[in-house]
Amino acid sequence: MSLSSNITVVEVGTRDGFQMEREFIPTNSKIEIINHLIKTGLRNFEATSFVSPKAIPQMRDAAEVVSGVDRVPGLCLAALVPNPKGAENAAKAGIDEMVVFVSATESHNKSNVNRTIAESLKGFESVAEIGAKAGIPLHGAVAVAFGCPFEGNVAPEKVGDIVERMHALGITAVTLGDTTGMATPPTVRQTTRYLKDRFPEIDLALHFHNTRGIGLVNVYAALELGYRRFESSVGGLGGCPFAPGATGNVATEDLVYMLKELGLDCGVDLEKLIESANLVEQVIGRTLPGQVMKAGPRLRRYPPQNHAAG
């Protein structure tokens, strides 16, 4: 077994995480958090969504957030775009990549974007035109790719049929989203192998939620298969407002810690990242699920505790 090096970690906390927060997070806090995360070495962000403010009020400041981010070299700021209106707004805001997304099951797609899968895919054609005109590449994302809270198991062929349509629009990189943490190492292997056989030219990224405590186990399974791009949320923020029981993504600092301990480079400073997670916790005002942010790296030293007998 040889694990590939040069891993890309894509931070999705300010999108996937914040969309779940009821209280509106001030725009300047969102910007401060992204800029703090950039200082850790992270360069790939799914920073926000250009969605309907009625559907996700938390994302109503998408354009302002984008304009406040420090544009360091190598930065790729992506945003979720559900329809042509979102694409126009994202292009105006100067986004680097548009993420078009659809669920692998009809019931999840309906509850998420109020459309059939066919309608969503049809809409991507106009988004692709807007992207092409603005010179902004598209990235595809398939939600509930490893299981759906309404329909159960998802056949790899179903995901494949969506990827085929995305590919026809010129999309060459696709994220498989485990929206409600239903993936397991066998399903990760099954689905990615199927897709790799059918679309050898497509780059896959993996997006796991830790809903059932095996997010990092799934990352490890994907690393063994040679995958190198993983999405995660600082502090383990996250969830999907349209999927019952959804909880946070794999925590970015837990992922970075594991990669580091495996000898895999992702260019991120773990200590600084833990500071970012603490900042997010302060802003959100409640304890986040990330574990390494609490315990620190394994060789962090603590002063011995003197127990007074008594």
Ligand code: COA
């Ligand atoms: N940005 C801003 N506003 C938008 C918009 C966008 N991308 N798309 C639609 N709107 C506005 C419309 O202008 C309209 O406003 P109005 O009522 O003032 O005229 C309203 O939203 C409804 O538009 P409509 O086209 O009928 O959309 P809808 O109500 O069927 O909702 C989506 C469809 C896709 C726009 C909406 O469900 C959505 O944004 N979902 C996002 C879901 C998401 O991000 N999920 C998390 C990711 S897993």
Ligand code: ZN
């Ligand atoms: Zn997610």
